[in-house]
Amino acid sequence: MEPDFLRNLILKAKHAYYYSGEPIMSDAEYDALEDQLRQIAPDDPVLALVGSPIPADTILTKARHSIPMGSQSKVNSEAEFMTWAQKSEGSAIHASLKGDGASAAAYYQQGRLVQAISRGDGTIGEDITANAMRFKGLPAWVGSERHGFTGAVRFEVILTVDDWTAIDPSRSKNPRNAGNGIMGRKNGHQSDRLTAYAFDIDETVQGQTYRFATEAEKAQRLTQLGFNLIPQRLCSTAEDAVAYFRETAEQREALPFWIDGVVLKMNDLGLQERMGVTSGRPKGQVAWKFDSSGAETVLTGVVISGGHTGAIVPTGQLQPVEIGGTTVSSVSLVNFDEIARLDLAVGDSVWVIKANDIIPKVVRVTHRPEHRQPILAPHACPFCGGDVGRRINTGGDEGVILECRNAACPKKSSGKINRWISSLDILGIGDVVLESMLDQLQIEDAADMYTLKDRFNELATLVTHAERDLRLGEKRANNILEAIEAKRVLSISEFLGSLGLEHLGKRRVEIMIRAAQGELDTLDDWRSGKLRDPSVAELAGAPNIAAPIQDGIDAMALLIDKMLANGVEILPPQDDLHGSVDSEAFKRKTVCISGKLPSGKKKADYQEPLLAAGYELVDEVNKDLSYLVLADAASTSSKAVKARKLGVRVMSEDELTGLLTAAS
Template identity: 25%
Template sequence: MTNQQKIASLRSELNTHNYNYYVLDNATISDYDFDIKLKELEKLESENPEFFDANSPTQRVGGTITKNFNTVTHKNRMYSLSNSYSKEDLLDWEERIQKGLGTTDVEYTCELKFDGASINLTYENGKFVKAVTRGDGFQGDEVTPNIKTIRSIPLIPNGDFLSDFQMRGEIILPIDGFNKMNEERVENGEEEYRNPRNTASGSLKLQDSTEVAKRPLDCLLYQVVTEERKYKTHFESLENARKVGFKVPETITLVKSIDQVFDFITNWDAKRHDLPYETDGVVIKVNNLHQQDELGYTAKAPRWAIAYKFKAEQVSTVLNSISYQVGRTGAITPVANLEPVQLAGTTVKRASLHNADQIAKLDIRVGDTVFVEKGGEIIPKIIAVDLTKRPEDSVPTIYATNCPECNTELVRTEGDAKHYCPNEFGCAPQITGRVQHFISRKAMDIDGLGGETVDLLRKEGLIQNYADLYDLTVEQVIPLERMAEKSAQNMIAGIIKSKEIPFEKVLFALGIRFVGETVAKKLAKHFKSIDNLMSADLETLISVDEIGERIAQSILDFSSNLESIQLINRLKASGVQLEVSAESLENQTNKLQGLIFVVSGVFYQMNRNELKKAIEDNGGKVSSSISKKTNFIVAGDNMGPSKLTKAESLGIEIISEQDFIDKIS
């Protein structure tokens, strides 16, 4: 046997042993024998470097040092899930599903929602090439060396599966492994880790992958993303993923009705505490992949999936005081400062009180014993007061009348739940918050500049707004605390590079109240430049699709504010992109202006997302459901019969994929 054959044989054997132990939980070799074979392989690879393979079992032991984790854009966005907390919520969701599909013939999968850190694994030509954290859903941090140390993740699937695909899953820390880690830390005189979820998430960003390899991390997979049309259902794709070595939880269940979904939830709500992992709910998905495509996505979440959250853990503690936080838009959030208490694996010291109405509704007072839970097991909140324990000298809470930071009198407009500090250009948290929003990933994405540095720049008098960033020099920022020359150069380079960020993201970065990511895209597409937007009147603004009077008035307020106008002029002078680029306009026309399309079926020349983009690039609008307002249905193979019937009853023209391509050519 040649050295190349020996290496290939050992790699195959060790991969099989890894799979048996870490996925099937069925060891077929002793640890000692495994280590002997691994050392033999390491020796052969060292002597024959021409046969190096990044996916060899020897590459799982760590050793790579990563000082900076590269930011990587996801090929397919990692959406959040809509949450539900009652069976009524799920019935409403099912009704929307059936209405959107035009049929009651829908299967679902039920999966436990494991509490860890989301990860996206990319495979090309059947081999693992890259691992990226969820990040903000659009882009995350590449953590490939650290993920390679997790033995339950196959680097090369063992069998016929797919060629180019992504596996999405949750990096988790089993409870037993977490407890052992804490036992070791106590023995070494170190502080214990707080909970498995945060520890798993933090492990992914350790600079030394050798340290990651020492942690008993695991990876549970829940979704296959691919353009290959090999599998027709979500369940089928996961079943086949399991067969080739991916650790897909055995608890995933295929059900035929929402009643069976309720049975799954009831069963696991009782049994979840017996699991070796932490779980906080159930994810329900439409099983048929074609139906998933039909339903599509909202701006934040897939329509074809929903998370049911188990009832949150509750504890009682004493409310010591109430303080007030100022957000970047000037919104005031009251915060409860609590006697520290353990809740869902973390020590809770603070909880949100939301607004003045919530305080009044619950009659929350300092000194009260209050019941606290984590909303969706994430953000602590006060849900009730134990009136039996209220002190005799208790007095009602009087809500703040002035800003806690700049002492400006607070305002509250009719219909608004929150109070606001109107001193937007002179209130420190608002100044810092607006700049932090401006530099964030979804906005200007400025590398080398973080929130703490922004606050430091403001305190040192170097910036008072985001336009000031473009006047900064390396010489000005080097003297800052913890700022080396290289860091200063990186910061200024990041600021300069941000001048290439497209207009729609700049518009979001400006922080105009109510203008979020999706609204910014619509406004940028419609008005094409900041000048056109700021010169538009109320009637013009509300004529834009999905722009209501509240958003329009906020834009008018921004456009008429002298300081806002001065900021925009400074950004223009700095070279920031405040209009849609010529390249972006090249492929855009008004051929479909005013027309509403529904896309339904399976397509071959363009995929569904390309079709939708082509409609929007040519001035049309894509709707997810058929109505009297629909002008055309672009129909591919397997269009739902109920949709076809509805289209015909409304007299809507049905065109083929080729008809559509001809229409925009």
């Protein structure tokens, strides 16, 4: 074996043995590798290493890129691309696949991989070295002993279709999000399922930065060094580049990994340098992204759904159509403002895409027939006939969400029972069983569930499918009662966070208790009206939503009393909630979203998911902000610049989705 190959295997084996707890070879096989290297190079520095080459405790610590990782400007059509290509001065165009993964950079010193950093905001990312050591296609050693590679290699971290299928046979989560989650795991689990595809290089030779002449020369050097290269092609003309884009678009479904476009660069690096940079984006490079998978179909109807918060949500029914390998028959219409913006009506032909290749979304009407049926926003709640209005957001303004204003709306009641059941993970009560309980046992709220232990016979004979005379049965009834009784004694965060109150989930209750320093330790404290006191609201870290939370608790007074009367017990706060306030952790609980997001979602769409996960959506960038979410995390907008100066992390929408997923 070649010495550099032996070094690479030895370093990876050392790391797997000491860090992951999942050895990639036996001790005898490892000893044989060291013996081979020792015979070739007795004084090789790799032989002197003891333990893992990468300390495990560095994973996910903040790290600064030695050379910032920027992003490309985008073109959305052939016309836009040809306008850009006219600046080529006759230079060839270097085209490469735009992998749908996460960008990162690997840094090498005299041959050895010393650090890998996620892209982050382009300047500061997270140290992922401990996981990157296990990536396929990323060598731990590059070059010979005397001429080991020193420099940086940029690469895309991708979960290939084969590996995605192996770890998630149902493909319930797209490979980009799944791969990003694996890359950021502290325990490194499944990191060996990720593949690194290199696409750029900076090399230092004898202390000086080596000046490559072309992109093609860079690619040749990456291949020579043993990196796994992203598929690419050198196009002699702009027309050839267009042909490559079209060819790639047609063949993307057959590729071994997901891509979302093609990256096009002037092959002449001197020309790229002369073209300069605008807003952090090099003018000599562009990304031409594919349209999301889509198809035309007909909107055949609209169904209105409601939930425990009273929100009234329109869902479109479609003539079934296949998009991206799955059949789509329904689509969220988001809200009635979006319906009006699209000028959408039943009977219209519509173009439906899978936003981020996952969520069906109507993007435009393609044909409006003569006898189309308008979709009208309801003037009364379709479930109770009560008044409806627009939800007031935390800033005091009307939002886009339509909601029922009737506190006694049965949809709210059943929704809140469902929220209680799902929040506390009470098993055995699905939608069918719950509907049967509501109809036959006159269950009005979650408190009534705690009376069912005295109604066993009624529960056991509950009819769940009248057409077949199917009943619940004693075994299922016993299981349900055991599940309910297991949730009779609750922490205050479980109790309040499961009532279905707007702005108040279990995690937020814990955060507020910890921050309030004894002011919110008991249920009586929460019911006393303290949250309307600005000083308490500020102390609890919820100055903008404390009063609405108090209003919600007050509105639940009868239900809370009924819960307690039916034997629900509240435990005192846990000891760890009585400690000092971690102000830095508290600052991490605010999120600002700015600009048009790639998914097409608006800020308001994230308000409830953020609140449920324990975060507050705010409008301003200041020193107390935790995250600023932008369409492009490398943006140099005024908000982005201000955020970086204040040390606020700037993230993409994908990273926000990951944050919410991790918090759920």
